[in-house]
Amino acid sequence: MQSQDVAPRPAPGSGADRIVDVEQAEAALVEHYPRLVRLAYLVLPPGLGRGRRVLTAHALAQRALPRGRASAPVIPAQSTGRDGDPGYAYVRLQVIRTALEAGLPLRRRAWPRRAQLPPVLPQVWGLRLFPRSGGADELALDQRLSALSGPARAGYVLRGLEKLPDGDVRKVLAEAGVEDVEEALREADEVPAAQYALLDSPEFDPCSLQARPTDLMRRRQHARAALAAAAALAVCGALVALPGGGWGPDGAAAPAYAKNPAAEAALDPGRLLKVSPVAWKTSARTDFSVWPARGGLTHDTALLRRALAVWARPGERVQVSATPDTPSGGPAGPPQLLYAGAADNARVVILYDGLRIARYAEPKDGTAGAALDFARVDGASGAESGALVLNRADGNVRYLTAPWVTEAAERDLSKPGAGVMDLTLTDGITSPLASPATRTGTCTTWNVLQLTDASGAHLLSDLGELVPARLTAGRPTAPKEATGAAALRTWAPFACSLADVRGQGVRTVNAWAYARQSLPDASGSAQWVCTRAETWRGDGSRVLAQFHTPGGLFGAVAAKAGDVPACGPRDPQVLAGVLWKSEGGSWYLLAAGDKNTGSIRTTGAVKGSAEGSLLAVRTRQGAQAGLKGTLKNGRSVTGLH
Numbered sequence: 001m002q003s004q005d006v007a008p009r010p011a012p013g014s015g016a017d018r019i020v021d022v023e024q025a026e027a028a029l030v031e032h033y034p035r036l037v038r039l040a041y042l043v044l045p046p047g048l049g050r051g052r053r054v055l056t057a058h059a060l061a062q063r064a065l066p067r068g069r070a071s072a073p074v075i076p077a078q079s080t081g082r083d084g085d086p087g088y089a090y091v092r093l094q095v096i097r098t099a100l101e102a103g104l105p106l107r108r109r110a111w112p113r114r115a116q117l118p119p120v121l122p123q124v125w126g127l128r129l130f131p132r133s134g135g136a137d138e139l140a141l142d143q144r145l146s147a148l149s150g151p152a153r154a155g156y157v158l159r160g161l162e163k164l165p166d167g168d169v170r171k172v173l174a175e176a177g178v179e180d181v182e183e184a185l186r187e188a189d190e191v192p193a194a195q196y197a198l199l200d201s202p203e204f205d206p207c208s209l210q211a212r213p214t215d216l217m218r219r220r221q222h223a224r225a226a227l228a229a230a231a232a233l234a235v236c237g238a239l240v241a242l243p244g245g246g247w248g249p250d251g252a253a254a255p256a257y258a259k260n261p262a263a264e265a266a267l268d269p270g271r272l273l274k275v276s277p278v279a280w281k282t283s284a285r286t287d288f289s290v291w292p293a294r295g296g297l298t299h300d301t302a303l304l305r306r307a308l309a310v311w312a313r314p315g316e317r318v319q320v321s322a323t324p325d326t327p328s329g330g331p332a333g334p335p336q337l338l339y340a341g342a343a344d345n346a347r348v349v350i351l352y353d354g355l356r357i358a359r360y361a362e363p364k365d366g367t368a369g370a371a372l373d374f375a376r377v378d379g380a381s382g383a384e385s386g387a388l389v390l391n392r393a394d395g396n397v398r399y400l401t402a403p404w405v406t407e408a409a410e411r412d413l414s415k416p417g418a419g420v421m422d423l424t425l426t427d428g429i430t431s432p433l434a435s436p437a438t439r440t441g442t443c444t445t446w447n448v449l450q451l452t453d454a455s456g457a458h459l460l461s462d463l464g465e466l467v468p469a470r471l472t473a474g475r476p477t478a479p480k481e482a483t484g485a486a487a488l489r490t491w492a493p494f495a496c497s498l499a500d501v502r503g504q505g506v507r508t509v510n511a512w513a514y515a516r517q518s519l520p521d522a523s524g525s526a527q528w529v530c531t532r533a534e535t536w537r538g539d540g541s542r543v544l545a546q547f548h549t550p551g552g553l554f555g556a557v558a559a560k561a562g563d564v565p566a567c568g569p570r571d572p573q574v575l576a577g578v579l580w581k582s583e584g585g586s587w588y589l590l591a592a593g594d595k596n597t598g599s600i601r602t603t604g605a606v607k608g609s610a611e612g613s614l615l616a617v618r619t620r621q622g623a624q625a626g627l628k629g630t631l632k633n634g635r636s637v638t639g640l641h
Contacts, residue, residue: 021087022066028087029064034207035161036061036095041131041206042157042199043099046146049316054129054206056102064094092162096154097176103150129209131202135503136438136464137195138203144191151184159188160196194440210328262333267312269304271334272351280403287385288338288352288377292403294427295341295348304340306370307349307360314372322374323465323505325537326356339400343391343429350388350400354378357388357466375466376505376536383458383481384507386451387430389466395439396432397462399449403428407452410434412445413461413471413495414554416488420450436499437464443496443554450483457483461498461509469498469506469533476532476572479510487511493548493555494529500560501533501542509533512567514574515592520616521582524550528558528592530567530574543567545576545640547590559640566640575600575629575639579619591615591627591639598632 029036040057048056145153151173158169166185173181202208265271272293280290297303312330314320322328331353338357339350342364349360355378362370377385387399401408409420410433424431436446449460449468459482460468472479473487482491490513498509515528526549533542542562548555558578565571577591589606593613601609606625608617619625627639 024085024087025065025090026087028085029061029091032088032091033061034205036064036091037206038199038204039092039157039161040095040099042145042161042204043096043103043150043154045103045150046142048102050131051129051316054131054209057099057206060095060098060102061091063098064091066090093172093175096158096172100150100154100176100178131205132208132210135203137440137502138198138201140438140440141191141195141198142203144195148187148191149184151178151181152187152190154178155181155184155188156191157199160193161199192440263330266331266333266335267305267308268334269301269308272304272308273334273336274298275336277403285381286402286404287381288357289336289354290403291336291338291352291385293337293339294400294429295339297340297342297347297349298337300340303347303362304337304349306362307340307351308335310360310370310372311351311358317369319369319371320373321371323376323503323536324540326374326376326505328372328374331358338388339390343398344393346391348391350390352377359389359466361391373466377467378536380467382455383451383460383470384467386453386458387449387460387468389462389468390429392435392438393432395434397435397437398432399430399468401425401428401430401451402453404453405451406454409450409452410447411450411459413448413459413488413498414444414446414492416485416492423449435462437462437502443499446495446498456481459483463498463504463506464502465505467507467536469501470508472508472510473512474510475512476510476567476569479512482511490529493527493552494531494544494546496554497531497544497546497557500544500557504533504540504542505535505537506533507536512574514567514594515613517590517592517614517616519549519580519582519590520588520618521584521586523583526550526580526590527555528576529555530576532567534568539563541568543574543640545574547576547578547580549580561640564640566637573597573631573637575627575637576641577602577615577625577627577639579621579623581621587619587621587623589615589617589619589623589625593629593637596631596633597629597637599630601628602626603628 037057040060041053044053044056145156148156154176155169155173158164158172164172169185170181173184178184274293275290277292279292283290310318320328335351335353338352339348341348345364346361347364351358355376357375357377359373360370385402386405387401390398390400408423408425408430410423411420412418423433433449434447448471451458451460459471461471462468471482471491473482473490474480480487482488491511494511501509510532512530513527514530516525517528518525526547529546529548531544531546535541540563543560543564543566544557545559546555547558556578559576567574573594573596575591575593575597577589580588580590582588589602589608591600593600595613597613599609599611600615602617603626605623606617606619608615626641629637629639631637
């Protein structure tokens with residue numbers, strides 16, 4: 001991809017017919033600071049590295065005010081600004097201009113511009129700051145944006161984040177100094193507009209940050225050298241100053257900052273815990289603690305040492321990801337080795353410390369860079385500890401399965417009658433199967449992993465993380481495995497709804513068919529299903545009430561909620577509604593609760609009530625209404641929305 005030059009800032013001419021006072025620009029900067037920093041972060045060249053991009057983005061936003069106490073011009077195309085604020089339009093233009101300048105190559109015979117140099121302020125010492133890791137969609141978008149030139153990235157971000165029409169985008173880019181605006185917009189068209197919503201993701205938020213230490217070994221070496229020099233100077237001074245006395249009061253005690261034996265043991269590959277291959281056969285536990293160490297490189301001390309060192313102190317070229325609220329610091333003691341071996345084009349090491357799974361991967365060809373992924377698995381047992389993602393390549397995924405797994409197969413969750421396709425198991429590793437986790441566009445299939453052990457068959461779904469989520473079906477108080485014929489029919493229309501919980505640290509997802517409702521036009525009966533995703537961390541649960549009409553391939557989400565007890569074992573009830581259009585063109589509000597619902601009534605623009613757990617009220621398109629219900633025990637409930 002050819003880069004485009006950004007010309008020096010043009011002198012204000014006839015376009016400068018609106019004036020922004022410095023106080024107005026400062027007010028806009030303070031009010032919209034997070035958005036301006038996000039804008040700079042997205043436009044800055046990814047080659048700077050995530051840490052420097054964060055600091056540079058903040059520096060560019062903070063330097064966007066007019067110099068001195070003079071007024072500054074605003075181009076007419078942007079005079080309305082964000083929410084009618086010309087001050088915002090001015091600082092946004094300065095952020096875009098300086099972010100583009102930061103991406104220009106340095107030339108020998110020209111002084112570097114201020115934006116091309118590392119920022120003087122803000123500065124952070126001893127820590128690396130970077131935004132939270134997003135899901136597979138955000139990673140794919142970041143890779144696509146990194147392939148664009150700076151002007152093209154700016155055009156895409158102005159379209160997607162700022163929602164500017166192309167005419168205004170052209171004017172902003174031209175005022176920012178872009179020479180070939182049309183080429184920049186054509187290049188920006190290579191990234192799908194359907195991904196605009198991802199620009200608001202935490203992956204691209206440089207104001208919500210994670211912190212990691214810098215290279216601790218190098219800092220320690222520098223600190224030791226400085227300490228040795230200071231100690232030598234102090235000793236010389238003491239020998240000269242003391243008349244003949246001894247040393248200080250601490251005698252032969254160790255220095256105040258001494259090495260920690262437990263921390264050093266955690267980084268020693270010789271101290272790794274390796275479980276016997278037959279331990280699981282006699283143990284009362286069925287979890288990761290009884291997995292044996294597998295793979296052809298379990299005795300490669302150099303590889304294991306690199307994996308442990310990167311876990312303790314990942315460098316700038318290590319891509320670190322973790323499920324939400326999963327700590328990514330080093331292990332407290334020697335972890336357990338689950339796997340060390342080759343997988344496709346990488347060498348992979350998988351470790352377990354009792355709380356987390358850590359996966360280290362490095363390229364076989366010795367090129368720079370590595371990946372370090374974390375997933376929380378505390379309390380995992382049985383089917384929940386049945387498989388881990390070993391590697392992903394070309395849209396496929398390989399799993400490392402538990403030693404008690406006897407069979408592995410692939411099936412399409414959206415087609416319950418399609419049967420299963422057997423997967424080969426080699427030393428616990430499955431043959432590759434197509435993963436839905438990184439798929440974009442319209443969902444038509446959803447492949448899942450089916451594992452069989454002594455207790456029966458289980459379904460697991462890849463949601464873009466190290467540990468696949470277990471799928472169940474039935475009433476929340478007594479869910480069952482989703483491998484039975486009835487459970488597969490329940491899941492089929494709602495398989496694609498699993499995309500809603502990708503990358504959220506999901507542990508299990510249960511589908512509960514809680515009601516069936518006859519349609520008012522006598523065209524059949526619709527099914528109401530509630531899906532609830534539980535996470536490894538406890539909070540962050542997600543509930544979807546979904547509606548499926550006869551003949552439809554997939555269901556539709558009628559309501560959703562997060563961190564609510566509804567549809568769960570603590571409160572196994574649900575109430576939801578949907579606007580539905582009959583074949584004759586009439587509109588109805590349909591609502592349903594579970595069998596414990598005694599009555600339902602509407603609030604808002606639609607008026608209606610019904611005894612029992614079902615409600616159908618004729619209404620108009622776009623009508624807004626709420627739902628209230630009373631359970632048979634007299635307790636009031638509110639409908640999901």
